[in-house]
Amino acid sequence: MTGLARHGVRSGVPDEGVTPGAGEGIDAPPPHEAYANAPDLRREMHQVLALGAERDGRQARTVAGPPADAAVAERAWLLRRAALMDRMALESSDPGPAGAAAQTAGQLVAYDRRRPDLVAGPHLPDAVTPGLGRRRYVRQEYVAWRSAGRPGT
Numbered sequence: 314m315t316g317l318a319r320h321g322v323r324s325g326v327p328d329e330g331v332t333p334g335a336g337e338g339i340d341a342p343p344p345h346e347a348y349a350n351a352p353d354l355r356r357e358m359h360q361v362l363a364l365g366a367e368r369d370g371r372q373a374r375t376v377a378g379p380p381a382d383a384a385v386a387e388r389a390w391l392l393r394r395a396a397l398m399d400r401m402a403l404e405s406s407d408p409g410p411a412g413a414a415a416q417t418a419g420q421l422v423a424y425d426r427r428r429p430d431l432v433a434g435p436h437l438p439d440a441v442t443p444g445l446g447r448r449r450y451v452r453q454e455y456v457a458w459r460s461a462g463r464p465g466t
Contacts, residue, residue, distance in 0.1 A: 339436045339449040344403050347452035348396070350459060354404075357397050364390045364466070382465070388424060388431045389465030392458055395421045395451040402448075418447035421454070433457030 341347065351357060368390055395417040402414035425431065425438040432438065434453035441450045458464070 339440060339446060339453060341434075341436075341449040341453035342456055344399070344452060347456050348400055351396070351400070351455075354397070354400060357393070357400075361390070361393050361397050364393065384428060385431065385465035387465075388421075388428065389458070389463070391417070391421045391424050392451070392454055393466075396455045399448050399451050414448055414451075418451045421451060422447050425454075433461055 352360065364386075368387065395414070398410065398414040398417045402410040405411070422438045422441055429437060432454070434450075434457040436450065436453060438450060441447050
């Protein structure tokens with residue numbers, strides 16, 4: 314793992330002065346950039362549900378090739394689910410999707426706090442706070458995950 318600097322950012326990464334309690338300090342791309350190359354919502358929903366069914370043993374693994382590392386696969390599912398909920402919340406004025414987006418983002422942050430070796434973006438999960446900061450963290454990690462070739466899927 315890359316050495317950790319003060320304030321929850323990786324050493325050698327710009328914006329070292331990010332304060333841990335300031336989720337606004339995460340310079341995640343705006344949603345339209347973060348999700349520019351994402352599958353359409355319907356397709357992504359289907360894929361996330363299928364990954365969840367594989368994860369829970371309700372469906373046989375559909376991907377050919379060797380199985381992915383369990384921790385990497387779990388994180389990919391958590392990330393894709395959180396990104397899906399974030400995208401759905403962005404398209405709705407109802408509070409339900411925003412609550413689901415905050416909840417799934419919190420689950421990703423909690424997982425990444427236990428497994429910081431799997432974090433791909435510049436800001437570590439300790440740099441975020443509840444609410445919007447967690448959703449920005451999801452966007453940061455989604456972009457980094459796609460740039461890394463979508464490991465765990």
